[in-house]
Amino acid sequence: MTTNEGPGRTIQSAEITLNIISELQTQDATRVTALANRLGHSKSTIHNHLHTLEDQQLVVREDGEYRLSLRILDMAMHVREQIGNYDVIRNEADALAEETGEIIQFGIEEHGKVSYLYKATGEQAVETLSGVGKQQPMHSTSLGKTILAYLPQDRTERLIESMDLERFTSNTITSADALRTELEEIRQRGYGIDDEENIEGLRCVSAPVENGDTVLGAISITGPLSRFTDDRIHGELSELATGAANVIELNTKFSG
Amino acid sequence: MTTNEGPGRTIQSAEITLNIISELQTQDATRVTALANRLGHSKSTIHNHLHTLEDQQLVVREDGEYRLSLRILDMAMHVREQIGNYDVIRNEADALAEETGEIIQFGIEEHGKVSYLYKATGEQAVETLSGVGKQQPMHSTSLGKTILAYLPQDRTERLIESMDLERFTSNTITSADALRTELEEIRQRGYGIDDEENIEGLRCVSAPVENGDTVLGAISITGPLSRFTDDRIHGELSELATGAANVIELNTKFSG
DNA sequence: CAGATCGTTCCTGTCTCGGGAACAAATTTA
DNA sequence: TAAATTTGTTCCCGAGACAGGAACGATCTG
16 A cells, blocks of 8 residues: 555646656756656656746756756745744754754654654764655654654554554564554653664664644654663653653644 | 746646645645635645645645645755755855854845855844745845856846846845946956845845856855944955855865 | 757647536534 | 534536647757
8 A cells, every 4th residue: 555545636747747846856957858758758748847847936947957946945944834833843852962962853744654854963973864854664763653652543543554564674563563562662651762673773762742632743862772771761861852852842732 | 027938838737736835835734725715726626736745745634734744854955955065055154154143145046036045143143034945136135146247148138137126225226237337346356245235224245156157156244234334344254255155166166 | 060869849639637516524603 | 403604525527738749950979
């Protein structure tokens, strides 16, 4: 089940345009013919779509090469502000990064995955692949599992059903029942952990930011096995995470 | 001349989808009927387009309300990196902000306007309306005029022809010929200034970042009339701006 | 200067897609 | 509680949009 079959029909020409946008996102600079070949459409089709995109100022053309315009940056700013109280999240994450020296991330659920809204990097932090806007599976990350644990029951169950629980390391949870047990455990103690389930050598702790009967997202601390002992994780690190989550919670609760 | 009549046709359905995206960018959370009314289309039409957008994971739906997904953030990251050497620009801008305590901005030309790629704010900086991704006219800003001065001759002329040279303050340049003279002056001394031409009480200095026979963009220092005397502008401030521009120039010249 | 490749334009037939109406579900009002 | 709105969704249909192919210049390459 890869395609999310929602209600309604799907518009072909819109799909083409959106596919062009996706192409322009990843490929540095692209020309008409290259896009036509890559997307399997005629040159004239791509040509007209690019013309439309340029007309709407979403794409810029510099001597034959096309790229997304800076309007995307403006859109990104708006998107950030539409999610809870972005400033509070950033402040708390920065503070945590400063204090722990590790990687702090804030993630929310989108389309059955964790999407990273913000990332703060401490002094001695390890670099991870994930960056702002990137996605990760939910079942193998502490952020994902923590969010799953605090979403409304039915929503959680529907998400689990649609997951394929791919294995990434020997620790990855790959059965739905094991995942359900893990979520119950997270609810018991109030925070989630990732014990090398997504990437070998990396551990995380996550605390949920609740919002009424659902969950806004979660904040996590990530670090190497060497510095992330069981004692530290279940001690100071989990406390720091839940503390930050609480501050965010208090500041967003009354704003929407 | 508002619409940029380029070559080729324009795709209606794509326009609808892109208009929805624009709507979602500005309005916080929107539902089917509201969008239908605002864009002047039937509910079924909007419905199908939203379905397409959600299918492509560019839009998220949370109990009936739609918003742009965090994929936009990912796209924004890519866009930044596609423009010259973003890291160098950021470093130089931050350094300048630190040193001067004022607002530093880096802008490029897009669709006949200045778009801001990065903004660094010093300690005692005045807040301006413009943010990352936002647009400003070229004829009334130091960034815009400086970029115009260093674009290829024919490109500059075509841009001037298509501008409407709106007046914002008593100092705004509103005639094409006066603008051409100003550009020549900028080329003479190597940097451009904005003497309360865009906003009352604000002055700027900008230096171009050249790139072969064209210009990548420009970097500017903005501040209040009180601190930006003629002496300072034509002395240390213009030197700081051109210095930073040169560093960026050197670092981008060999990578693109 | 030939050959190839590019972007652009024009045309045509098919099937897409926008709109309207009817329906169902949720929300509001009395 | 029931009636009355308003919502999101589905279905159908005919007009016309739009994807593709071919042909044309323009540009690049050797």
